[in-house]
Amino acid sequence: EAQVTQNPRYLITVTGKKLTVTCSQNMNHEYMSWYRQDPGLGLRQIYYSMNVEVTDKGDVPEGYKVSRKEKRNFPLILESPSPNQTSLYFCASTPWQEQGPQHFGDGTRLSIL
Amino acid sequence: GQNIDQPTEMTATEGAIVQINCTYQTSGFNGLFWYQQHAGEAPTFLSYNVLDGLEEKGRFSSFLSRSKGYSYLLLKELQMKDSASYLCAVMDSNYQLIWGAGTKLIIKP
Numbered sequence: 001e002a003q004v005t006q007n008p009r010y011l012i013t014v015t016g017k018k019l020t021v022t023c024s025q026n027m028n029h030e031y032m033s034w035y036r037q038d039p040g041l042g043l044r045q046i047y048y049s050m051n052v053e054v055t056d057k058g059d060v061p062e063g064y065k066v067s068r069k070e071k072r073n074f075p076l077i078l079e080s081p082s083p084n085q086t087s088l089y090f091c092a093s094t095p096w097q098e099q100g101p102q103h104f105g106d107g108t109r110l111s112i113l
Numbered sequence: 114g115q116n117i118d119q120p121t122e123m124t125a126t127e128g129a130i131v132q133i134n135c136t137y138q139t140s141g142f143n144g145l146f147w148y149q150q151h152a153g154e155a156p157t158f159l160s161y162n163v164l165d166g167l168e169e170k171g172r173f174s175s176f177l178s179r180s181k182g183y184s185y186l187l188l189k190e191l192q193m194k195d196s197a198s199y200l201c202a203v204m205d206s207n208y209q210l211i212w213g214a215g216t217k218l219i220i221k222p
């Protein structure tokens with residue numbers, strides 16, 4: 001089954017404790033991206049990657065890092081999480097540069113205390 | 114700046130028709146997407162318009178007017194399961210997706 005898998009689905013943690021949210025897709029898609037979704041603000045892109053070893057900042061990259069060492073994986077890293085990073089996060093992939101419907105993961109709800 | 118406007122919330126009756134509007138101002142245009150999102154779930158793709166006109170898919174249709182920077186999503190024969198948020202997103206000249214904040218649709222029996 002074609003899917004985008006995110007882990008964990010839920011996480012409550014404390015300020016400053018490094019965390020990683022994993023994202024994996026089994027559709028051989030080149031393009032992957034990370035979004036955060038906050039009430040009233042819609043989806044905002046954090047980082048995106050057009051292929052292996054190619055990553056670019058989206059609209060709200062501060063406080064986040066990503067890597068794309070393999071085509072299928074695109075982890076999101078919060079080196080020193082802060083409460084303003086409490087949000088719902090989605091990973092998404094498309095076959096090419098956003099020129100098609102995005103396949104979303106189920107989301108990760110992060111709470112930073 | 115780039116901007117997508119949608120109504121925050123709409124209410125409709127089961128079995129009726131509802132039209133959700135989306136206006137946009139973006140740096141260039143490479144297509145407009147509509148997604149459905151149930152509370153706490155991931156968005157799912159509904160439609161894509163890149164040329165002016167109406168695209169029909171079952172109970173859902175989407176219309177685009179590029180000259181007016183305007184689109185709408187039309188939902189017919191509303192069902193309770195259509196209660197969700199509907200997200201409008203425009204791809205700009207850099208092929209970046211700009212998202213609206215979404216329209217929460219409430220269906221009443």
